[in-house]
Amino acid sequence: MTHASGAPGRGPAPAQEHHPVSGQPAAVPGQRAGADQADADRLLLAEGRAQLWRTAALFLSATAAAGAGLMLPAALGRTLDLLLADDGTGGAPAGRWLAVCAVLTCALVVLDAADTVLTGTLNSRTTARLRSRLVGRLLAVGPLRADRFSGGDLVTRCTGNAAHAGTGPSSVASVLAAVVTPVGALVALALLDLRLAAVFLAGTPLLVLLLRAFSRTSADCVTRYQETQARLAGRLVEALAGARTIAAAGIRERERARVLEPLAELSAHGERMWHVQGRATAQAAVLVPLLQIAVVAVGGLLLSEGELSVGGLVAAARYAVLAAGVGTLVGQLNALVRSRTAARRLAEVLAVSPMATGRRTVPYHPGNTGAGRLELRGVRASYGGETVLRGVDLVVPGGATVAVVGRSGAGKSLLAAVAGRLVEPEAGRVLLEGTDLAELDPAALRQAIGFAFERPVLFGTTVGDALAAGLPAGPEGWRRHQECVRAAAGAACADEFVRTLPHGYDTPRAQAPLSGGEVQRLGLARAFAQSRRVLILDDATSSLDTVTELKVTQALMGTRNAEGPNAGERVSLAARTRLVVAHRAATAARADLTAWLDGGRVRAVAPHRQLWEQPEYRALFGGGSGEDG
The missing domain is CATH 3.40.50.300 (P-loop containing nucleotide triphosphate hydrolases)
Structure with missing residues (x-):
């Protein structure tokens, strides 16, 4: 983000990429600013704490829905057994269990609606907070430090990336609640018959490996996709800023090709993401039915031997589906992966240290002839990795x-920026009426x-x-x-x-x-x-x-x-x-x-x-x- 006056100092270092038309420095969108995945996870954790009651409410709502979903097969199975055993005198118990099934179904509808409202509210509020933090940090770090990111990259981080990261707390709550369903279903199978649970557990390691491979590969795909998306946005912003120059130079087609060049790479990463998700879904589509068939087959044998009722078999079949609910987990994990990857890109911006500030004010004496005296002492400052100001000493008398x-x-513009603390000097001090600018509120x-x-x-x-x-x-x-x-x-x-x-x-x-x-x-x-x-x-x-x-x-x-x-x-x-x-x-x-500035110093x-x-x-x-x- 360049200040409205343009970049201060001598301009970018020769090694920095430039826009071919406007000549403005173009930061590399994918560059790191000292943040890792742990920083991203801490960022999401902090946002979850900031919206604690909504996150907790979403988790409780989703968990309650999972609990209702787990009770429903047992209730249906019990109702079926009572209806099959009804000899004309047992209608009342069956009616009560039918009522239980109706209540559980209504609860699922209500909880699903609550889940939708809570998820939307939590995501919007978290996204708004993240965007506010990003903008606040960019304004606090100063224009020179913010220049490490291109304008288009920052737009991408503050819009799409912030929206994806904003789903982090809700994704965590949903994933944790989603785990309740397969675990609860497995426990239910064990309560019906330990052999049913043993059959399902035999294929569980394959499910775990499938989910683990999906998470790792998906994270890499999403990272590359978001970085390429940022590079495309950066080029587009550059082209819009230099639209008049492009038109005057008659290079519209060349610029169009340059701006759209990352589209092929973006498409490749997008196709890879869908391929990864499709492969995981296809593998689950083969493994899950096999597990379900195995559970139903064992249940059928137990039914034939009189060790399991018809209602129990129906419940076991449903619990096998719930226990193998990889499709739901894949979707939840995919959302969580996107959120964590986007949060890492936000954390890179938040990792840039803001300029030091204090709490002092400048004493003002209207009758003092020295009011407004500005002094630079031994100031050293760099731009684009190159030292521009070398030990500048300058006194601007008051008035x-x-x-x-x-x-x-x-380095005239850089000196002006340092004198007004738009840029923090690497060494030296800038004083206003004897007070260091770094100590001022x-x-x-x-x-x-x-x-x-x-x-x-x-x-x-x-x-x-x-x-x-x-x-x-x-x-x-x-x-x-x-x-x-x-x-x-x-x-x-x-x-x-x-x-x-x-x-x-x-x-x-x-x-x-x-x-x-x-x-x-x-x-x-x-x-x-x-x-x-x-x-x-x-x-x-x-x-x-x-x-x-x-x-x-x-x-x-x-x-x-x-x-x-x-x-x-x-x-x-x-x-x-x-x-x-x-x-x-x-x-x-x-x-x-x-003041004659020459060679990074005040010559006279x-x-x-x-x-x-x-x-x-x-x-x-x-x-x-x-x-x-």
């Missing part, structure tokens, strides 16, 4: 504007540091809601903060074009055709509306024309009043500390200081005019004018 410049791949951190990105993503129902994202929500939506939102839009030179939309700020985002520059201005307005002490701009003005960029920069630096179209609408920007990733010389020239920190005297620095901007590069 000042520092532009970060450097060659492409120097996440809410306090996000209230202190704001971002604007090169390619912002807008959230919310309307344009106004998108600009108010990050502000306290309420039933009024963006109108709760409309003065601040409009002032911020004015500062970002966005208010004018927003007002030309069909419904102004209330225009649904889907009905607002926006250019890249307009989206970027809305992203800036969203950042301006949030009263953060530190504002980090990661190349957030790259799509703006020169005049608009000048106006936005002037508002950001406090040299232009950041006012909205109506009197009283104002947003304060001048007092904020600003760290700006810059590619234009003009942007660096307007900053108080410029000085005013732009002073650095302009060095030829290597001028070469960063093509050697043009220091004012309008």
Whole structure:
């Protein structure tokens, strides 16, 4: 999952797979993140505990249904014996047993309905919890750590895999209850006659081996199927993201073939799964009737010798069917295998460690001239397995504007991400007013540091809601903060074009055709509306024309009043500390200081005019004018 601003730093390492059109890094869907089957089983166990009463109710319901199913053959057999022995005076006992059979049949219907309701409720709630945990963990680990998974792979894990894993608690309860039936049937055979149970037990090892082989082979098939499915989804997401490039390059057929290439492998794994299940079912179809015939044959001999009644023979035949209920167990085991395999894929995401957080808040003294001071001490950070920042030391004075410049791949975006703790440094510290960002409460951190990105993503129902994202929500939506939102839009030179939309700020985002520059201005307005002490701009003005960029920069630096179209609408920007990733010389020239990033370290920190005297620095901007590069 890549952050909306794009991947920070120098870009992916050469060994990493890239999309052939867009050039974006493509993570390998099948890669492991340190989770094994034990982790997956613990995950399912935790979810079962979270839904303990529903899981217990399902188990009790299924067990009760199994018990009713086991009593029914005995009741039918007893009823048959009483009817056969009826000489005209024993109708009452037979009637009572017929009533028992009717009650057991009704109980089976009711319990089956309860089982269906409980299973559906438990599965939906567990799936929802798993999806919430996955999304929460992905947001907690930060964009760089989440990049080990491709977007399509994460979509597959959060949708199909989560749904399969969500059936885990119900599958366990159903399997445990399903075991009651064959075990109870075997005990019933033994109670009827030990020889009947002995005949059935003679073939039991074959049944056990069949189920064991099915479980092992099915688990491998399901794992390969889910991994291939994730790879297919990853390619599809890449193609959708690069649809314009694909159309412009005229390579639609080539991309279609590339996206659909895993289908053959997916089909093969799917056919293998059905083959495994079909083989197990076929083997059971041969073995189970043989066991049943053997039990009925022995029962017939016992009947002929007067050691077993007719009703007992009928009950024995039914118990032989229940004891050999491999079909039911195969279906339950197949569901459990799918659930455990999917849970392992979820556990791989949950195994990624979240960034360290604390509980501290940043002390704020409005009159303190050092308010908003940001400091990087010995920061080291990597991207794509390659060290990008090597011992970076940088001080951004409170209330000042520092532009970060450097060659492409120097690590400017990674530095910005580390400075705002979107990425956790491998070494070193980042301090805000003397407090380590790692010690801050996440809410306090996000209230202190704001971002604007090169390619912002807008959230919310309307344009106004998108600009108010990050502000306290309420039933009024963006109108709760409309003065601040409009002032911020004015500062970002966005208010004018927003007002030309069909419904102004209330225009649904889907009905607002926006250019890249307009989206970027809305992203800036969203950042301006949030009263953060530190504002980090990661190349957030790259799509703006020169005049608009000048106006936005002037508002950001406090040299232009950041006012909205109506009197009283104002947003304060001048007092904020600003760290700006810059590619234009003009942007660096307007900053108080410029940090020159070179070779993973800060080569110099000085005013732009002073650095302009060095030829290597001028070469960063093509050697043009220091004012309008």
